[in-house]
Amino acid sequence: MSTPLILGIESSCDETAVALVRGDRTILSHRLAGQEAAHAPYGGVVPEIAARAHVEILPSLVEGALADAGVKLTDVDAIAATAGPGLIGGVMVGLVTAKALALAANKPLVAVNHLEGHALSPRLTDPDLAYPYLLLLVSGGHCQLLRVDGVGQYRRLGTTIDDAAGEAFDKTAKVLGLGYPGGPRVEAAAMEGDAKAVPLPRPLVGTPDPHFSFAGLKSAVLRAHDAGIHSTPDIAASFQQAVVDCLLDRTKLALHLAGPVSALVVAGGVAANRAVRGALEGLAAANGLRFVAPPLWLCTDNAAMIAWAGAERFMAGHSDPLDVAARPRWPL
Numbered sequence: 573m574s575t576p577l578i579l580g581i582e583s584s585c586d587e588t589a590v591a592l593v594r595g596d597r598t599i600l601s602h603r604l605a606g607q608e609a610a611h612a613p614y615g616g617v618v619p620e621i622a623a624r625a626h627v628e629i630l631p632s633l634v635e636g637a638l639a640d641a642g643v644k645l646t647d648v649d650a651i652a653a654t655a656g657p658g659l660i661g662g663v664m665v666g667l668v669t670a671k672a673l674a675l676a677a678n679k680p681l682v683a684v685n686h687l688e689g690h691a692l693s694p695r696l697t698d699p700d701l702a703y704p705y706l707l708l709l710v711s712g713g714h715c716q717l718l719r720v721d722g723v724g725q726y727r728r729l730g731t732t733i734d735d736a737a738g739e740a741f742d743k744t745a746k747v748l749g750l751g752y753p754g755g756p757r758v759e760a761a762a763m764e765g766d767a768k769a770v771p772l773p774r775p776l777v778g779t780p781d782p783h784f785s786f787a788g789l790k791s792a793v794l795r796a797h798d799a800g801i802h803s804t805p806d807i808a809a810s811f812q813q814a815v816v817d818c819l820l821d822r823t824k825l826a827l828h829l830a831g832p833v834s835a836l837v838v839a840g841g842v843a844a845n846r847a848v849r850g851a852l853e854g855l856a857a858a859n860g861l862r863f864v865a866p867p868l869w870l871c872t873d874n875a876a877m878i879a880w881a882g883a884e885r886f887m888a889g890h891s892d893p894l895d896v897a898a899r900p901r902w903p904l
């Protein structure tokens with residue numbers, strides 16, 4: 573079977589999503605329901621509220637995605653779902669739904685690591701992206717530099733020793749009173765500000781291993797805000813520049829450590845940030861490498877990337893038993 577049809581489910585954080593993707597990279601349909609309004613009053617994702625919302629919306633998204641694609645459940649070759657890492661209540665909702673569908677339709681189940689979904693997402697829209705590639709995976713929960721050698725084959729070169737980059741964006745948004753979700757709001761505020769206005773640290777820049785640290789930067793933003801002398805756009809722009817400088821320096825080092833790679837790739841929610849994309853594109857060009865970033869909608873959480881990672885796994889001969897566990901932590 574060269575082009576299997578995969579139904580993918582994502583529910584590990586605050587997006588509920590279902591997609592139908594073929595092994596030849598055709599995205600037949602993708603549906604996504606965000607939960608922004610439900611979490612906004614709390615300034616961040618409340619796990620219990622997220623899990624309940626997934627339960628309520630998921631069945632209609634499955635029906636809708638099948639209808640949009642014009643296929644029936646029996647036409648699907650395998651059911652893929654995020655099995656971790658993430659907020660465990662939400663992960664369980666998606667995984668149990670996938671198990672029920674697999675059981676009802678007598679189809680194989682593919683348990684997908686959410687990080688693998690992000691890591692392989694650039695290959696869904698770029699058929700020419702060949703292994704190995706250097707991946708900067710920057711999301712709300714993770715900040716890693718990986719050499720991607722193949723499906724299930726990852727060499728981790730660097731990771732964060734405290735916060736993830738997206739977390740730093742979200743916390744900065746909270747300090748600056750920009751609300752939730754933070755990343756896009758900080759980016760918008762930064763457009764109006766001066767990136768050189770506020771002196772902020774670049775943690776771990778220049779150190780010999782390509783790790784990250786953002787906790788100190790977050791505290792520095794809080795101090796700058798409390799000092800009351802800088803405007804919100806200036807703090808946002810200076811913060812964003814500091815993050816970009818850290819990502820760039822660490823990625824540059826990882827490129828030297830990774831050995832020959834086919835491309836520099838960025839994925840995960842923070843890859844939606846235009847300043848981050850622009851800086852990495854420049855780094856790739858300076859090294860004579862291709863730069864690949866998924867379209868914005870594929871950077872943040874979605875089910876097409878889960879269906880695609882499921883397709884890659886399924887085509888490589890992998891499937892999982894129906895008693896496979898949901899995992900809150902699951903390093904790649």
Ligand code: KG4
Nearest residue numbers: 711712713738755756841842844845872873
């Ligand atoms: O990949 P993702 O949707 O969920 C996780 O797996 O974590 O990433 C969400 C993270 C959030 O921290 C969000 O603030 C950040 O990605 N993000 C951004 C932007 N869009 C989303 N950060 C900076 N600039 C953006 N435009």
Ligand code: ZN
Nearest residue numbers: 690711841873
């Ligand atoms: Zn994610």
